Amino acid sequence: MDDIFGIPAPLLFGQLLLGLINGAFYALLSLGLAVIFGMLNVINFAHGAQFMMGAFVAWMLLEYAGLNYWWALILAPLLVGLFGVLLERTMIARLYKLDHLYGLLLTFGLGLIIEGIFRNQYGSSGLPYRIPPQLSGAWDLGFMFMPIYRGWVVIVAAVMCLATWLVIEKTKIGSYLRASTENAALVQAFGINVPRLMTLTYGAGVALAAFAGVLAAPIYSVNPQMGSNLIIIVFAVVVIGGMGSILGSVITGFGLGIIEGLTKVFYPEASSTVIFVVMAIVLLARPAGLFGRA
Amino acid sequence: MSIQRRTLLSAAAAAPLAGGMARRARAQANTIKIGVLTDMSALYRDLAGPGSLRAVQMAVQESGITQRGINVEVVSADHQNRPDVGSTVARQWIDRDGVDVIIDVPTSSVALAVNNITREKNKVMLNSGAASSDLTGSACTPNTIHWTYDTWMLSNSTGGAMVRAGGQSWFFITADYAFGHALERDASEFVRGAGGRVLGSVRTPFPGTTDFSSFLLQAQASRAQVVGLANAGGDTINTIKQAAEFGLTRGGRTKLAGLLVFITDVHSLGLQTAQGLVLTETFYWDLNDKTRGFSTRLALPGGAKPSMVQAGCYSSVLHYLKAVGEMGVAAAKASGADAVAKMKAMPTEDDAFGAGSIRADGRKIHPSYLFEVKQPSESRGAWDYYKLLGTTPADQAFRPVAQGGCALVR
Missing domain, CATH: 3.40.50.2300 (Response regulator)
Structure with missing residues (x-):
């Protein structure tokens, strides 16, 4: 058997693939964060809670309404996105003119409250949610046993990232969005409803988080703290990629997933720390992040 | 002159307060204070957490100790699975709030930290939630009983x-x-x-x-x-x-x-x-009539059944209060080690674990x-x-x- 740095090659390939899968989650979550920060200048700390809500709504749809995974994939982001719109209209919109810190504190508080409510209602050990029958089973790749569902996650996440990037960079509505971040007053003078655009953007960012939550429901335990475990890493991803850079957060998300995956082989104890080491190094060398504009 | 007057005034103002304090001190002297230190917010919440607190409260009720004129006060806190948080709470409880016994403490790293504190302060830890067998091995103390299970x-x-x-x-x-x-x-x-x-x-x-x-x-x-x-x-x-x-x-x-x-x-x-x-x-709710009865009485929200950790909280507090009843509140409060020694000397008996005993090393034993x-x-x-x-x-x-x-x- 071929060894690479003392690790059998098949094992290493497997780990790279797993890293890519985790990277897909990081990319999808950091994408939502980057969209919200890039367009609204709000650091959305409730993102983890909204990710968790996506998973819970999927579970609720199945439990109370009998709607399966495929329905959840469409309905959960819509419902949670709507909730995001409500938050934006009632609270977050009031903070645009203030320092970033206010938005951060508000969304952080909201995240804790949402998490607490779910914990009180459903406990902390989680709820079962099964992989949809169409995607259960696995492929034998020779070097590893690859669950079909994980492959699906990577593909869907990549498609979603690409679609979001296209919408923002290549469509008319995307150009309005970009313009209003540069100069909102001018865009408004052209007759575009900027506040509504902001609301919809926040809603879309939240919906992306919920979408990732539905994708995560069958493989991670659906529990109230599932978001807070991931969100810190995702923030590191956004910072490394460059705050507000959409392409940056996607590439960094996948890249860091792979770095983390390799750490799990060579020095597993450090696998939860390695991303922050990378963050520290990147911030020292490039304070604006890898893809950020200083 | 003015100083004298101020002293006089403050003394007059403090007089009724002092009476109140004396009354409170008397009440304190006749009160056993139980602190449930557990995970209220993260991954061990469901197997311990609020259910452990409920089990402790039920044990206090069923012990019948309040009918004998002894007050029992139960407080609880979330240690967040962090040894530093757990240690801080334990010290505050003992130094400031007069807690006599700390219950549950899941998460071995937190349990080992609290283990040192209860020994240093001569209080009691009845551990149900943590697993490390070191609690009755290299880290054993005369102030700790490890109740439910171990590694x-x-x-x-x-x-x-x-x-x-x-x-x-x-x-x-x-x-x-x-x-x-x-x-x-x-x-x-x-x-x-x-x-x-x-x-x-x-x-x-x-x-x-x-x-x-x-x-x-x-x-x-x-x-x-x-x-x-x-x-x-x-x-x-x-x-x-x-x-x-x-x-x-x-x-x-x-x-x-x-x-x-x-x-x-x-x-x-x-x-x-x-x-x-x-x-x-070491416990399953459906083992026999007694365990079923215990689980029904505990009535956890949503029809949930108790975990062995929660059952252990109930059983340990019940036994502790039995010991307090025998030795008297003053003696139990004065020395945690004495209270534990008394508990070791008595056989245990409750609905959750049946008959059992506690060994010299602090290990509670049952099947x-x-x-x-x-x-x-x-x-x-x-x-x-x-x-x-x-x-x-x-x-x-x-x-x-x-x-x-x-x-x-x-």
Whole structure:
């Protein structure tokens, strides 16, 4: 058997693939964060809670309404996105003119409250949610046993990232969005409803988080703290990629997933720390992040 | 002159206050204060948490001690699974709030920290939630009783059963903190003692690991017959869920050994995923009429059944209050070590664990039960999860006193 740095090659390939899968989650979550920060200048700390809500709504749809995974994939982001719109209209919109810190504190508080409510209602050990029958089973790749569902996650996440990037960079509505971040007053003078655009953007960012939550429901335990475990890493991803850079957060998300995956082989104890080491190094060398504009 | 007048005035103002303080001091002297220090917000919340608090309150009620004129006050706090937070709360409770006994304390790293504090302050820790067998071994104190289970007992029962069933080579997925290390160490000893081999282990960061697939792949690559899960709560749930996903046990060549699986974990996994899992507990709500009665009386929200940790909180507080009743409040408050000595001298008896006793090293002993998780078709409904495979009698369930290295019994 071929060894690479003392690790059998098949094992290493497997780990790279797993890293890519985790990277897909990081990319999808950091994408939502980057969209919200890039367009609204709000650091959305409730993102983890909204990710968790996506998973819970999927579970609720199945439990109370009998709607399966495929329905959840469409309905959960819509419902949670709507909730995001409500938050934006009632609270977050009031903070645009203030320092970033206010938005951060508000969304952080909201995240804790949402998490607490779910914990009180459903406990902390989680709820079962099964992989949809169409995607259960696995492929034998020779070097590893690859669950079909994980492959699906990577593909869907990549498609979603690409679609979001296209919408923002290549469509008319995307150009309005970009313009209003540069100069909102001018865009408004052209007759575009900027506040509504902001609301919809926040809603879309939240919906992306919920979408990732539905994708995560069958493989991670659906529990109230599932978001807070991931969100810190995702923030590191956004910072490394460059705050507000959409392409940056996607590439960094996948890249860091792979770095983390390799750490799990060579020095597993450090696998939860390695991303922050990378963050520290990147911030020292490039304070604006890898893809950020200083 | 003005100073005198101010002194006089303040003395006059303080007079009724002083009376109140004296009354409060008298009430304090006749009050036992119980602190439930547990995980209220994270992965061990369901197996301990609010349910532990409820169990303690029920024990106070059923002890009938208030009818004898002794007040009992119960407070609780969240230690967030962090030794620093747990230590701070324990010190504040003892120094400022006059707490006499600290209950539950899941998470071994926190338990070991509090263990030192209760010894230093001569108070009592009745530990139900933590697993490390060091609490009655190298870290034993005259102020601690380890009530419900420990890593040696789990390894002995589950590990022993797996090796006897032919699982000769093992690989461990271990939570990287005191509990995981202790469980891996104790289980490895059993495996080697029974002629098996340990092929390796991987340490997973705690808390905060959600994806175990990478570690499962390493376990698979080791070609071990048994993958031992030296973790607990949400970590175990995620590992088992993902092991099924990655086909770890496909073909029946590799088996999973959940060394510490609680009924709340099985509930969360669902029988479809958890079926066939072999595990060890010292309490199951459906063991007999008494355990069923206890679980019904406890009436956890949503029809949930108590975990062995919550049952242990009930049982330990009941026994502590019995001891307090015999020795008197003043003596129990004056010395935690005396209260523990009194508890050791008395046999235990309650609905959750039946008859039992406490050893000199602080180990509460009772039988342990080896269960297999039922198939969905065998279950009569929610919480009907276990089939009893075997019982280890109380005197064999826990590590022999002489092997623990506890300084109290040398």
